[in-house]
Amino acid sequence: MKKEELTYEQAMQKLSAIVQKIESGQMDIDSLATNLKEAKELISFCKVKLTKVEAEVKKTLED
Amino acid sequence: MKSLSLYELNNLVRSTLENTMCTFYWVRAEISSLQFNRHCYLELVQKDERGQGIMAKARAQIWANKWYAIKGHFERVTGQVLSAGMEVLIQVEVTFHELYGYSLNISDIDPTFTLGDIARKRMEIIQSLKNEGVYDMNKELPLPRLLQRIAVISSATAAGYGDFCDQLNNNKFGLAFHTQLFPAIMQGNGVEESVIAALNRIAEDLDDWDIVVIIRGGGSVTDLSGFDTLALGENVAQFPLPVITGIGHERDDTVIDMVSHTRVKTPTAAAEFLIHHQAEELGKVEDLALRMFNSTISIIQDEKHRLSILSNKLPTLFEMIKQRENARLDRNFITLQSLIIQKTANEKSLIENKLQRLVSATEALLTSQQHKLEMLQTKMDGADPQRILNLGFSITRIDGKAVQDASTLHAGQAIETTLKSGTIKSTIQ
Numbered sequence: 001m002k003k004e005e006l007t008y009e010q011a012m013q014k015l016s017a018i019v020q021k022i023e024s025g026q027m028d029i030d031s032l033a034t035n036l037k038e039a040k041e042l043i044s045f046c047k048v049k050l051t052k053v054e055a056e057v058k059k060t061l062e063d
Numbered sequence: 064m065k066s067l068s069l070y071e072l073n074n075l076v077r078s079t080l081e082n083t084m085c086t087f088y089w090v091r092a093e094i095s096s097l098q099f100n101r102h103c104y105l106e107l108v109q110k111d112e113r114g115q116g117i118m119a120k121a122r123a124q125i126w127a128n129k130w131y132a133i134k135g136h137f138e139r140v141t142g143q144v145l146s147a148g149m150e151v152l153i154q155v156e157v158t159f160h161e162l163y164g165y166s167l168n169i170s171d172i173d174p175t176f177t178l179g180d181i182a183r184k185r186m187e188i189i190q191s192l193k194n195e196g197v198y199d200m201n202k203e204l205p206l207p208r209l210l211q212r213i214a215v216i217s218s219a220t221a222a223g224y225g226d227f228c229d230q231l232n233n234n235k236f237g238l239a240f241h242t243q244l245f246p247a248i249m250q251g252n253g254v255e256e257s258v259i260a261a262l263n264r265i266a267e268d269l270d271d272w273d274i275v276v277i278i279r280g281g282g283s284v285t286d287l288s289g290f291d292t293l294a295l296g297e298n299v300a301q302f303p304l305p306v307i308t309g310i311g312h313e314r315d316d317t318v319i320d321m322v323s324h325t326r327v328k329t330p331t332a333a334a335e336f337l338i339h340h341q342a343e344e345l346g347k348v349e350d351l352a353l354r355m356f357n358s359t360i361s362i363i364q365d366e367k368h369r370l371s372i373l374s375n376k377l378p379t380l381f382e383m384i385k386q387r388e389n390a391r392l393d394r395n396f397i398t399l400q401s402l403i404i405q406k407t408a409n410e411k412s413l414i415e416n417k418l419q420r421l422v423s424a425t426e427a428l429l430t431s432q433q434h435k436l437e438m439l440q441t442k443m444d445g446a447d448p449q450r451i452l453n454l455g456f457s458i459t460r461i462d463g464k465a466v467q468d469a470s471t472l473h474a475g476q477a478i479e480t481t482l483k484s485g486t487i488k489s490t491i492q
Contacts, residue, residue, distance in 0.1 A: 008208055008209045009207075009208055009209075012208060012347070012348070015348070015351050016351060018355065019351045019354050019355045019358070022355055022358040022359060022362065023354060023358045025362070027362070029362070029366055032359065032362065032363075036355070036359055039351075039352075039355050043348055043351065043352045043355075046348045047345070047348055049209060049211075049239075050209070050211075050238055050239065050341055050344055050345045050348065051236070051237045051238055051239055051345070
């Protein structure tokens with residue numbers, strides 16, 4: 001799924017699901033790395049949404 | 064007939080009034096019109112029960128020397144500007160002027176009465192909104208996780224909007240906000256119409272906005288009555304996005320404060336609310352990241368531990384298996400050895416047996432041959448010519464060959480006769 005198509009809400013839901021799965025010990029080692037990578041992307045996606053980075057990028061593109 | 068001039072009559076009325084009336088009265092009335100021209104000139108009315116027909120009417124004025132004190136006190140207490148349509152409790156002196164006629168000289172206004180009236184009207188509006196079932200509608204909207212795109216309804220010139228934007232953009236968390244001003248009149252009569260128009264403009268691009276903020280700079284208390292209308296209440300309550308109000312009146316909540324999703328005191332407080340909400344969201348993301356980090360570390364440590372336990376067990380396990388396999392190997396070797404010995408023994412005995420048989424068979428064969436030989440010897444002994452010679456017989460040979468038939472002989476041939484001992488050579492005659 002392309003990250004651009006995700007809404008913040010969806011990203012947070014996916015992120016929570018991954019964290020819960022890891023915490024509950026349901027995550028097998030094989031998929032841990034993949035999930036970790038995805039979670040990392042989701043975290044930075046959410047952070048960017050919340051913080052200035054996005055606004056600044058937008059501004060730069062508009063200038 | 065004694066008659067009076069008009070002036071005399073009016074003068075009589077005036078003196079009668081002045082002599083019989085008290086110095087002042089507290090009177091309840093509605094302001095039907097109000098004009099200010101150095102002094103304040105009002106028209107007061109009392110309407111009938113149904114609020115339709117006018118039952119009583121009087122002119123009134125507040126002289127300039129009283130006006131500023133009365134106005135200031137009234138506005139401070141009510142948060143509203145004295146205006147037409149307002150119910151007031153006024154202290155009046157009844158005056159009558161020969162030229163200008165009957166009028167009331169207002170010396171004081173009790174703002175708490177008007178406040179009660181405003182509150183009553185406000186409650187009526189609230190009750191209507193509740194009856195329509197819209198009162199809680201905006202409050203029930205869930206706040207989106209992202210409150211980032213903010214449609215601001217405010218007056219462009221008011222300091223409140225600037226404060227709001229400064230506060231938002233200088234937040235210490237580095238949170239991003241996008242604001243756009245939808246200008247509206249924020250005091251006086253135009254409020255209802257222009258705020259509704261602004262809401263409608265926002266509603267045209269509803270997807271572009273997360274939340275609506277209606278703010279008004281604080282400072283001097285001005286006319287907030289425009290925010291206390293049914294139509295505005297209905298619009299705000301039913302607006303599809305959450306509405307935050309920061310109208311900036313300390314004492315009372317206006318109707319839109321009461322129906323809005325969240326009410327704050329000031330524009331700065333509205334900004335704080337949004338920052339707090341977003342900061343909390345950022346905290347949630349960071350919390351998830353931390354939890355994930357910790358869980359992952361602990362999973363990996365657990366797995367490492369498991370692995371090290373297993374790898375520690377390996378040499379022992381290997382040793383065990385090695386010993387077991389060695390033992391098995393030893394057992395097999397012994398078995399093999401005994402098998403070989405047995406097999407060798409078998410073969411050996413088989414060979415010996417065969418050899419034995421060969422020996423005995425050979426012996427038997429030899430014996431029988433010996434026997435045969437002895438028999439032949441005996442036979443041969445019987446056939447020996449010497450034995451015949453010894454008996455007195457002789458052998459005649461010609462050219463080395465024994466003569467068996469005398470007719471084969473010719474005269475003149477030399478013959479050789481062998482006796483028991485010695486040989487005779489003779490010629491045939």
